[in-house]
Amino acid sequence: MAELDNEELRRLKDVNMDEAPARRHVRDCFKDIQHNLDHILIKTPGDGIKTKESYEVNSRGVEIFSKSWLPEASRPRALVCFCHGYGDTCTFFFEGIARRLALSGYGVFAMDYPGFGLSEGLHGYISSFDLLVEDVIEHFSNIKENSEFSSLPSFLFGQSMGGAVSLKIHFKQPNAWTGAFLVAPMCKIAEDMVPPxxxxxxxxxxxxxxxxxxxxxxxxxxxxxxxDVTKRKLAPYNVICYCDKPRLRTAVEMLRTTQEIEQQLHKVCLPILILHGEADRMTDPSVSRELYEKAKSSDKKIVLYKDAFHSLLEGEPDEVILRVLSDIISWLDDHSFQVEGS
Known part of the structure; x- marks a missing residue:
């Protein structure tokens, strides 16, 4: 099976995934292989969870892919709205994270940004970061306005570039969210990842x-x-991840956005949990410290993980992944109870 899988991955190099139909086809072809990979997230059971995948055209005429995970036996204690990282998707690795949160009683909602994952748009292309943020706000606002969920606490979950998306959402909607937790947030791109x-x-x-x-x-x-070298070998099975050189406008938009956010850290005013690996070479952990220090939130916490790299929830040894998940769920439990009991 391993040899067959490797051969299939080699064939992917010849597939043009610029547009969504090709990415959707490739994902369908690899679904069974992905579900059998030996990774702690992927092996998380889905029993007791209702999942739903959807394609909906938004107000800009872009067909957006989204997915949800809800506890089957009870009403969710709160909503968790996930913003994924650069090049990534809300499928594959994230599905294991979402199942862990759903098994802890949370309703998890996620979407692929235009141009990423299974959503429409040129693969890996961000024409405007602000438009991307508006698309995410529109999607999550529709969920939060649903009568089934409108009374529940709601949390932003931003990972890497999704941390920048989450902060931009917060700046545009300063009072709309119960809190946010950010994993290796892209508040600044590490210096050695930026061209001279x-x-x-x-x-x-x-x-x-x-x-x-x-x-x-x-x-x-x-x-x-x-x-974790073993987990590193599984990364190519995230077959619809954008792994090519960044497109010019995308790179400029990301750089501009991080510079903008770095100047506005003092505007952060919601309850916030920041998690970052101390050995992260992609997003700068020192700026997470700066976010923690400058945020005017009265309720803020930062956790730094010794020797950990950028992908805290996907690429670390199992014990680190479990610790990060436990830190997130404990924080969510504390803050959901505060709302429920207030």
Whole structure:
């Protein structure tokens, strides 16, 4: 089976996944293989959980893929709305995280951004970070307005670039969320992941002429993200992840957004939990410390994990993954009880 799987992965290199139909087809072909991988998240049981996958056209005319995980036997204690990282999807690894949260009593909702995962749009292309954030706000607002969930506490869950998305949502909706927890948030891209200044200025200039071109140099993100070598070998099975060189406009939008967020850390005012690996070489843990110090939230907490890399929930040894999940669920339990008892 392993040899067959590797052969299938090699064939993927010849598949053009620029558009959503191809990504959806590839995901369908690999579903069974993905479900049998030996990873603590993937092996999380789904018994007692209601899952639903949907495709809906949003107000901008973009078909968005979304997924939900709800406890089967009881009403959710709160809503958790997930914002995924750059290149990623709310399927594959995240499904195990969502099942853990649902088994702890939480309703989990997630979507793929336009251009990512199974949603429509050119793969890996962000024309405007602000538009992306508006798409996410629209999707989660529709869920929160549902009479079934409207009275429940609601939390943002941002991972990596999703941390930047979550903070931008908070800035636009300062009183709409019960709290947020951010895993390795992209408040600043680590210096050694950014091109040298001269090249950076050239690329910014080119982005207005060749916005969709893949010209931005990039190091191997898997090595930088996954500390556990065994888990690193499973990363390629996230077959609809965007792993090519960043497109010019995407890179510029991400850089602009992190610079903007870094200047607004003092505006963060909701209950917040920040989790970051001390050895993260992709997003700067020192800026997570700065977020913790500058946020005007009266209820804030930061947890730094010694020697841990960027992918705290996917690429660390099992005991670290379980500790991070436990830290998240304990924080959610505390804050959901506060709301329920208030």
């Amino acid at each position: 200044p001269v090249l950076k200025h050239i690329l910014i200039g080119l982005s207005s002429v060749l916005p969709k071109h893949k010209l931005v140099p990039q190091k191997d993100l898997t090595d930088a993200a996954f500390r």
